[in-house]
Amino acid sequence: VRCQSTSTEEVKPKRNILDNASNLLTNFLSGGSLGSMPTAEGAVSDLFGKPLFLSLYDWFLEHGGVYKLAFGPKAFIVVSDPIVARHILRENAFSYDKGVLADILEPIMGKGLIPADLNTWKQRRRVVAPGFHALYLEAMVKIFTDCAEKTILKFENLLKEESLQEEKVIELDLEAEFSSLALDIIGLSVFNYDFGSVTKESPVIKAVYGTLFEAEHRSTFYIPYWKVPFAQWLVPRQRKFQSDLKVINDCLDGLIRNAKETRQETDVEKLQQRDYLNLKDASLLRFLVDMRGADVDDRQLRDDLMTMLIAGHETTAAVLTWAVFLLAQHPSKMKKAQAEVDSVLGQGRTTFESLKDLKYLKLIVVETLRLYPQPPLLIRRALTSDALPGGYMGDKDGYAIPDGTDIFISVYNLHRSPYFWDKPHEFEPERFLVRKENEGIEGWAGFDPCRSPGALYPNEITADFAFLPFGGGPRKCVGDQFALMESTVALAMLLQKFDVQLKGSAEDVELVTGATIHTKNGLLCKLKRRDNAH
Numbered sequence: 296v297r298c299q300s301t302s303t304e305e306v307k308p309k310r311n312i313l314d315n316a317s318n319l320l321t322n323f324l325s326g327g328s329l330g331s332m333p334t335a336e337g338a339v340s341d342l343f344g345k346p347l348f349l350s351l352y353d354w355f356l357e358h359g360g361v362y363k364l365a366f367g368p369k370a371f372i373v374v375s376d377p378i379v380a381r382h383i384l385r386e387n388a389f390s391y392d393k394g395v396l397a398d399i400l401e402p403i404m405g406k407g408l409i410p411a412d413l414n415t416w417k418q419r420r421r422v423v424a425p426g427f428h429a430l431y432l433e434a435m436v437k438i439f440t441d442c443a444e445k446t447i448l449k450f451e452n453l454l455k456e457e458s459l460q461e462e463k464v465i466e467l468d469l470e471a472e473f474s475s476l477a478l479d480i481i482g483l484s485v486f487n488y489d490f491g492s493v494t495k496e497s498p499v500i501k502a503v504y505g506t507l508f509e510a511e512h513r514s515t516f517y518i519p520y521w522k523v524p525f526a527q528w529l530v531p532r533q534r535k536f537q538s539d540l541k542v543i544n545d546c547l548d549g550l551i552r553n554a555k556e557t558r559q560e561t562d563v564e565k566l567q568q569r570d571y572l573n574l575k576d577a578s579l580l581r582f583l584v585d586m587r588g589a590d591v592d593d594r595q596l597r598d599d600l601m602t603m604l605i606a607g608h609e610t611t612a613a614v615l616t617w618a619v620f621l622l623a624q625h626p627s628k629m630k631k632a633q634a635e636v637d638s639v640l641g642q643g644r645t646t647f648e649s650l651k652d653l654k655y656l657k658l659i660v661v662e663t664l665r666l667y668p669q670p671p672l673l674i675r676r677a678l679t680s681d682a683l684p685g686g687y688m689g690d691k692d693g694y695a696i697p698d699g700t701d702i703f704i705s706v707y708n709l710h711r712s713p714y715f716w717d718k719p720h721e722f723e724p725e726r727f728l729v730r731k732e733n734e735g736i737e738g739w740a741g742f743d744p745c746r747s748p749g750a751l752y753p754n755e756i757t758a759d760f761a762f763l764p765f766g767g768g769p770r771k772c773v774g775d776q777f778a779l780m781e782s783t784v785a786l787a788m789l790l791q792k793f794d795v796q797l798k799g800s801a802e803d804v805e806l807v808t809g810a811t812i813h814t815k816n817g818l819l820c821k822l823k824r825r826d827n828a829h
């Protein structure tokens with residue numbers, strides 16, 4: 296299978312809702328079905344030589360926005376078209392569940408929001424989402440800043456130890472450092488637990504990484520080998536996984552017990568108005584336990600916490616890793632970001648208010664998510680038969696799909712689609728900034744810049760599902776604002792004090808994937824203290 300470049304001139308005009316409705320009808324009448332769908336016939340070895348999502352990109356250029364991919368007896372439909380993605384994620388969202396992803400994650404996250412069946416999801420989303428309210432986020436910015444400060448202090452101390460050397464440069468694996476930082480942040484903000492992983496190791500931290508490793512491994516296999524009878528007792532890696540899981544579960548159970556013992560039941564509105572900045576425990580767990588009418592068994596609460604721990608840790612660490620990777624290759628953009636940090640923060644700390652002015656940094660985070668979406672594939676399974684609408688790219692009649700169809704929505708393909716993005720592989724945070732000629736207002740230029748000029752960041756609505764940094768529809772990420780703020784704070788505090796270079800060349804940084812895209816051997820960087828940093 297060869298990668299064919301497609302020129303942006305081939306972009307077709309946008310369709311409207313009426314077009315889509317008529318496509319659906321034509322589809323049913325003409326019987327457009329799986330049989331007529333283009334099929335990727337690459338060698339199976341393509342799937343193992345490099346991350347799956349990269350092969351899916353090559354096939355997308357060859358076969359278009361909707362194609363079928365056969366893995367032995369199993370077939371997946373790969374969607375790289377915004378209209379079809381919008382249909383599955385938003386318009387007909389409740390006809391799909393998480394399919395293979397739920398099989399993979401259920402042993403770890405139970406009925407937490409990500410793998411949850413629709414009934415459980417409906418109940419829990421209603422309870423969890425209000426927890427991410429404005430005052431909570433404001434209090435979290437303080438936690439992000441405290442934690443990032445500890446990381447920077449650690450780097451500065453390392454630099455002091457190295458200062459006998461001429462160059463005053465430290466070499467670090469920033470991917471590992473970001474991983475520790477993100478773990479500390481998620482522990483404190485979700486269940487008020489200090490992993491302290493930036494400065495120490497502990498059995499719980501080891502167990503978290505063991506569990507993440509296994510989740511990662513499982514998500515690269517699409518056959519649930521762990522369900523083989525007795526595997527969890529007989530296979531050493533599975534036994535280790537079970538014991539890691541027990542360590543974390545015991546820890547979470549203890550935290551839930553404590554929170555319940557000190558429960559102060561209150562209405563949601565009152566909870567959202569608490570004096571968060573001065574609360575001893577501003578965590579999401581406290582909110583969930585104190586919320587009137589949200590009684591759940593401890594098991595469900597534990598599943599929710601575990602889900603948040605995993606969903607909010609790897610993703611943010613990956614964004615920070617790739618943001619630095621990209622900035623290090625674009626020194627002028629790093630300088631521009633540092634100039635913004637200097638003018639907004641000086642030598643001070645990040646605050647909820649100052650985040651609003653760190654606009655270029657936010658765009659860096661968003662552009663990083665375009666190039667390295669986390670996760671690169673969204674997974675769904677049709678619960679009923681459905682009619683996929685026609686898309687932008689050739690397959691205008693759409694397809695009828697039977698229930699049980701497994702689908703990958705390739706966010707990576709959408710984000711690097713030559714149909715929608717100018718120079719799709721280039722790091723260009725400025726691409727999202729447009730000045731609307733008549734109004735002189737800055738808005739976000741995604742697919743349709745005018746659709747949502749008041750948006751906090753370029754998102755799936757502004758880009759009409761050509762850009763899905765946090766998914767879309769009812770199952771969109773519940774922590775999107777949290778994650779954007781966290782990444783912006785961490786990046787700002789790093790760039791305030793340090794210039795960063797890659798230790799080797801960018802080509803040496805190999806990319807691997809499980810649930811998220813990360814590096815094969817870490818992101819080895821040279822950190823040099825900036826001249827103006829005190």
Ligand code: HEM
Nearest residue numbers: 408409606607610611669673765766770771772773774778
């Ligand atoms: C769901 C991305 C950070 C909690 C999702 C989804 C995406 C995503 C794409 C949708 C998955 C799907 O449709 O299958 C990200 C990225 C993050 C991030 C890129 C960081 C940069 C966080 C954080 C939290 C979180 C910090 C919590 C503190 C969740 C939860 C869901 C979710 C609970 C499931 C939502 C539902 O099904 O109702 N995330 N996420 N995420 N994310 Fe995030």
